[in-house]
Amino acid sequence: MSDSTPESTPSGGAGPAAEIAAGYAFDGPALELGALLWGGSCLPEHRIRIPLAMLNRHGLVAGATGTGKTKTLQLIAEQLSAQGVPVFLADIKGDVSGVSAPGAPNDRIAARAAEVGQEWRPAGCPAEFYALGGVGSGIPVRASVTSFGPVLLSKVLQLNQTQEQSLGLVFHYADAKGLELVDLKDLRAVVAFLVSDRGKAELKGIGGLSTVTAGVILRALTAFEQEGAAEFFGEPEFDTGELLRTAPDGRGLVSVLELPAVQDRPQLFSTFLMWLLADLFHDLPEVGDVDRPKLVFFFDEAHLLFDGASKAFLQSIVQTVRLIRSKGVGIFFVTQTPKDVPGDVLAQLGNRVQHALRAFTPDDAKALRATVRTFPVSAYDLEEVLTGLGTGEAVVTVLSEKGAPTPVAATRLGAPRSLMGPVDPAALDRAVKGSPSYARYAEAVDRESAYEKISAEQAAAEAAALAAAQAAEAEKQAARAGKEAARAGKRAGPAARSTPEEPPSVVEQVVRSGIFTSLARSVGTQLGREISRSIFGTARRRR
Known part of the structure; x- marks a missing residue:
């Protein structure tokens, strides 16, 4: 970090640093982030930490590309695992799989550990690797179309509001008749039926489905399938309860969703991540405030979730984020600037780790000023500090054990103990196929359904x-x-x-x-129990 932090304040140079550090002196279990930066120096005696009990109050990890966000996730994830808390990580670039292997010591790690007063020892975490539809290296993760629901599906099909409402009618009909939409061909069959001569009357009382709108939906489904998306929908459907497991030694399991093979389909994988969260929300009981979270979920590339989102979609995200805290789940959104996250969601994120921002253009400068305004009043000139942070440094504020924001602290972060990079592909493949869960999800099943x-x-x-x-x-x-x-x-x-x-x-x-x-006993009669849906439009299931 540059010498952009103040040398002194009216109360003296050592005073403000000690006051800031006092805000991070928690009594209960806490995760170590690093050491305070003040006056251009790293002060290893002043520790910057996050209370374990506050990690279900959600958080934001932000910063420009190359500033160390991924390593911050790794640092937090491995400490959560050590505390017995399961973690979910989305690995978009393929460089998070190293969390499962001990790190390789080198001079840079030794120097960083010495600077921040960290007792560094290599250690890997118990990990499970997943892949959407089995595309890539990982246990296949699939969802039925019924479970995915009309709101999320409209997002990935890029439907407008009118088309989304019409798709909602299609799901309403299928739900009422107990027609399970397992895969995309089931949905296509129901849409086609409802605009056929036999099916038109079925929705007549609630507005009907126009042939033009049905045509748009069917074309979108066809294009979606041609992109290879059919593999992501079907059975066996992934049980999100798998994400809540711990290892036999009591450490939390780190679930890594490997996404390099589908990183060119951002709308798809970001929406799938939201489905995982929504499904967890349905199934978990209310627990209120707990000593440690049941799960911490890192939502990488969070801006993709909000790009082009409909009003209904955004409302559902806000409600899910607001309410899932009481079920013991913490969410960390990971993106470049706080501006990427809507205000109603940002207001729910009590823990903030802001890496460096660049101000090369007028838009960058505007984003920088907007970011500074999201922080509490501090002893730093934050505009200057945020542009002067080095790789692996961040401005931090978290919630104290009493739920109040801590003082803003420029921080030099510690080094992860696990491998900072991908594991060997052969080792990854062995880990996937050696998992007891692999046999459960490996082969797709096409049972009798709506089609x-x-x-x-x-x-x-x-x-x-x-x-x-x-x-x-x-x-x-x-x-x-x-x-x-x-x-x-x-x-x-x-x-x-x-x-x-x-x-x-x-x-x-x-x-x-x-x-x-x-x-x-035709399609127009009751074929089974009506399917109920949640606030996010996803189907509620019994485990």
Whole structure:
């Protein structure tokens, strides 16, 4: 860091540093971030920490590219694991897998540890590796379309508000009829049915689904599938309870979602991360304030979640972030500037680690001033400090054990004990396939769902139509035979006449048939228990 911190204040040079450090002297368990920077010097005797009990109050890790955000995540994650708290990390660039392996000592690590007064020893964390749909190295993570819900799906399909509302009607119909939408072909089948001659009446009472809107949704689904997205939807669906596990030795499991293979689909993976959070929110009980979180979830590249988000989507995010704290889950959003996060969400983030910002352009300067305004009043000139921070340094403020913001502290961060970089691909592959969870999720299953039911109903309808045509033809032939018999009776005289038994009508024949019985249990009837949904539009499930 440059000499941008003040040498002294009216109360004296040592006084402010000691006052800042006193704000981080917690009684309970805490995570060590590093040492205070003051007057251009690193003061290892003044420790900057985060109370463990406050990590469910959410947080923000921000800073320009290359300023050390990933290493900060690693530093926090490995200490949480050591305290028995499970962690979720999204590995977008492929450089977080090293959290599972002991770090490699070198001169730079030794120098950093000496500067901040850190007793550095190499240590890896127990880790599990996942991949969306099995694309890349990891245990496959899939979600059913029903569980994903219309709000999140509209986000990844990039539908407008009207189209999102129409997709919501499609889900409403499927939910009410107990039609599970397991994969994308199920959704396509239901959309197509609801604009068909047989299905149009099903939504008539609640506005209906226009052919034009259905066409847009179907085209979006087709394009989505052509991008390879079909692999991410289906069964077996990932049980988010897997993220809450601890290792046999009591350490928290670090779940790493490997995303390098899908990093070119940011809308998809960022929305999937939100689904994981929403699903956890549904299943976890209320616990209130706890001594340690049940899970800390790091949401990397958070700006992708909010780009192009609809009003309903943003409202759902705000509500989830606000309420999931009481279920023992902490969320850290990771991005470049606080401006990337909407104000209503930013207001929920009590713990802040702000790495360096650059002010090369007028827009950069504006973002810098906006960032400074999000911090409490401090003893630093924050505009100057934030542009002068070096790699692995940050401005920190967290919530104290009483829930009050701590003084703003420029901090030189400690070095992670785990490997700062990716593990060997062969080792990663062995870890994935050696996991007990791999066999559970490895193979996709395509069971009977909406597509098969609607296809069966279509086949039954076609069979019924064929039977009706055949019955009509038989009725015509019977009528001709009856007329012939009548004429013959007239010729034979009254005594020879008899009243032939009238053949059943075509309606009676179809109603009595097994085909009609099957058709009576059509898509328009109740096929199962209605599916209920959460505040985020995702389906509620019983484990």
